[in-house]
Amino acid sequence: MRKLYKMLLACAVAGTLTACSTQTGAPQGAADTTKAAGETGSAEAEKAPEGDGSITLYLVRHGKTFLNTTDQVQGWIDSPLTEKGESQADAVGRGMKDIKFVSAFSSDLGRQRETALRILAQNAGPAPELREVIGLREWFYGGYEGKMNAEMWDPIFEAHGLKFDAEWSQYGELLKQMTDEDIANAIAANDALKQAETYDQITKRTREAMDEIIKVTQEAGGGNALVVSSGSEIPTILELVVPGQYQGEDISNCSVSILTYKDGVYTLETCGDTSYLEAGKTEEEKKQEAEAAVAAAAEPEEAGKEALATGEILIPSARGTEIHATFTVPANIGENGCPLVLFAHGFMGSRDESGEFTAVADGLAERGIASMRIDFPGCNESTESFLEYNFKNMSDDLDAALAYAREAVKVDESRLGILGYSMGGRLASLYLDKEAFHTAVLWAPAASNGFDAASAMGTAAQMEEQLKKSQTDGKGVIHIWDEDIEVGAEYLQELKEGKPLEQLAAYTGNLLVVTGGIDDTVVKSITDQVLETAVNTSITANLNIPRAGHGLGGYEGDQEVVKVVVDATVNFFDDNLN
Numbered sequence: 001m002r003k004l005y006k007m008l009l010a011c012a013v014a015g016t017l018t019a020c021s022t023q024t025g026a027p028q029g030a031a032d033t034t035k036a037a038g039e040t041g042s043a044e045a046e047k048a049p050e051g052d053g054s055i056t057l058y059l060v061r062h063g064k065t066f067l068n069t070t071d072q073v074q075g076w077i078d079s080p081l082t083e084k085g086e087s088q089a090d091a092v093g094r095g096m097k098d099i100k101f102v103s104a105f106s107s108d109l110g111r112q113r114e115t116a117l118r119i120l121a122q123n124a125g126p127a128p129e130l131r132e133v134i135g136l137r138e139w140f141y142g143g144y145e146g147k148m149n150a151e152m153w154d155p156i157f158e159a160h161g162l163k164f165d166a167e168w169s170q171y172g173e174l175l176k177q178m179t180d181e182d183i184a185n186a187i188a189a190n191d192a193l194k195q196a197e198t199y200d201q202i203t204k205r206t207r208e209a210m211d212e213i214i215k216v217t218q219e220a221g222g223g224n225a226l227v228v229s230s231g232s233e234i235p236t237i238l239e240l241v242v243p244g245q246y247q248g249e250d251i252s253n254c255s256v257s258i259l260t261y262k263d264g265v266y267t268l269e270t271c272g273d274t275s276y277l278e279a280g281k282t283e284e285e286k287k288q289e290a291e292a293a294v295a296a297a298a299e300p301e302e303a304g305k306e307a308l309a310t311g312e313i314l315i316p317s318a319r320g321t322e323i324h325a326t327f328t329v330p331a332n333i334g335e336n337g338c339p340l341v342l343f344a345h346g347f348m349g350s351r352d353e354s355g356e357f358t359a360v361a362d363g364l365a366e367r368g369i370a371s372m373r374i375d376f377p378g379c380n381e382s383t384e385s386f387l388e389y390n391f392k393n394m395s396d397d398l399d400a401a402l403a404y405a406r407e408a409v410k411v412d413e414s415r416l417g418i419l420g421y422s423m424g425g426r427l428a429s430l431y432l433d434k435e436a437f438h439t440a441v442l443w444a445p446a447a448s449n450g451f452d453a454a455s456a457m458g459t460a461a462q463m464e465e466q467l468k469k470s471q472t473d474g475k476g477v478i479h480i481w482d483e484d485i486e487v488g489a490e491y492l493q494e495l496k497e498g499k500p501l502e503q504l505a506a507y508t509g510n511l512l513v514v515t516g517g518i519d520d521t522v523v524k525s526i527t528d529q530v531l532e533t534a535v536n537t538s539i540t541a542n543l544n545i546p547r548a549g550h551g552l553g554g555y556e557g558d559q560e561v562v563k564v565v566v567d568a569t570v571n572f573f574d575d576n577l578n
Contacts, residue, residue: 093122135209142196
């Protein structure tokens with residue numbers, strides 16, 4: 001019996017949304033914390049003396065976020081806490097449950113706010129109202145926001161004779177040559193948009209934030225204040241109020257740095273303390289961590305460092321050109337082989353699709369599923385002219401990519417999948433009859449028949465006009481996203497004649513269609529046709545995200561939407577191919 005699942009998601013999340021670095025300002029591994037795990041802050045800091053107006057500030061870095069895992073720059077853009085980040089926030093809250101907070105603060109960034117609320121929810125006493133202080137935001141990285149860390153950090157490291165890597169192995173050496181002020185100003189100077197904050201701008205709003213925190217807490221009679229911020233902002237706070245005492249200690253997720261304040265003088269009690277986090281972990285969490293440590297110790301040193309292998313490869317095309325591809329395989333392939341998913345990117349897109357395709361590929365590999373993603377003719381790294389971008393050539397390139405994958409690893413032919421985005425969703429639909437695809441996922445698919453799917457490129461009459469022009473000139477012009485794009489005659493002819501709905505009507509596998517509620521490129525009437533036509537599938541699921549545009553978060557910089565799309569896609573393939 002055919003199952004129909006309606007998955008409707010209303011992503012109504014308050015605050016600023018989108019992107020983060022694994023660590024900026026004080027990356028993980030920079031130095032040891034000032035207190036060993038298991039040592040809780042001083043007795044004096046556990047509870048501020050009552051009645052003398054003194055204040056104890058518990059500075060907590062937010063829990064691990066989605067972009068803490070993707071090596072992207074995250075400042076004012078935001079990403080949600082991961083499952084681990086949520087458990088960290090809950091754990092540090094339990095570890096601090098007996099501390100009576102008279103005030104609580106975070107910025108308006110969602111990752112800080114959620115961490116603070118989770119901490120307060122664990123508190124044994126009545127929790128104060130959480131106040132949002134914008135000055136507690138992470139540094140603003142301007143044009144680097146959401147970019148890969150290397151893009152921002154490479155020139156800074158290289159200018160000092162050092163090399164940046166994902167492990168931040170030379171960050172300590174960089175700190176010997178540069179202060180936080182130097183680093184912030186270098187980022188601002190290198191920012192092509194000239195929007196990144198200078199150190200003066202950061203410290204000005206930080207001072208104002210600290211003044212507000214002290215004032216509000218004093219008005220409450222003094223005592224303990226919870227302050228949740230981020231990995232670069234906390235060291236900035238420390239440098240401002242206790243100059244020279246912060247020495248690059250690791251400000252890891254949900255670590256606690258404690259300051260006392262009295263009569264205008266700050267004292268640093270502890271920095272980057274993880275004891276509250278450790279104390280609040282459940283017995284099950286401790287057991288799981290211990291088992292993981294034992295397992296890691298029993299493996300060879302290099303084993304398990306990566307859960308997947310990714311290769312950037314060149315595949316010969318049927319046209320005698322080279323197809324730029326990324327082949328991602330899981331660490332372990334069973335006797336019967338592994339599932340394989342083919343990726344088809346959108347019009348003028350790339351095999352990474354703003355990082356979303358990469359995130360899906362990595363997520364699939366972690367679930368034991370291999371994937372192959374390629375650049376179509378004239379796109380991204382392809383050296384061919386965009387005039388060669390047409391459905392026959394793209395289909396031929398998928399054939400070549402699939403053949404390469406089958407030769408390279410043992411593929412379980414009963415567990416093939418395909419993912420197509422936008423015009424790649426149209427291609428994937430047309431390609432369904434080429435192989436016995438068990439599962440298909442279509443993101444905003446331009447999969448109506450004929451020119452109906454290309455309404456964002458022009459009316460049917462305009463497309464017909466360009467088709468006639470291309471038949472004499474060899475190319476036509478379409479207008480999309482405020483650009484005039486030259487396309488080949490073959491593309492326009494195939495676009496007119498293509499009938500992807502026929503393939504979808506005949507498809508009997510599992511189908512997930514992801515749509516955006518404000519998509520003005522592939523409009524609702526087009527995706528409705530896809531859902532209405534797919535009547536013979538085993539499963540049809542529709543994930544509709546009301547606030548998402550055509551980029552489904554990636555091109556809009558909405559990382560919370562990206563996470564939803566990526567997680568839903570990975571889970572759907574995992575559920576149906578494993």
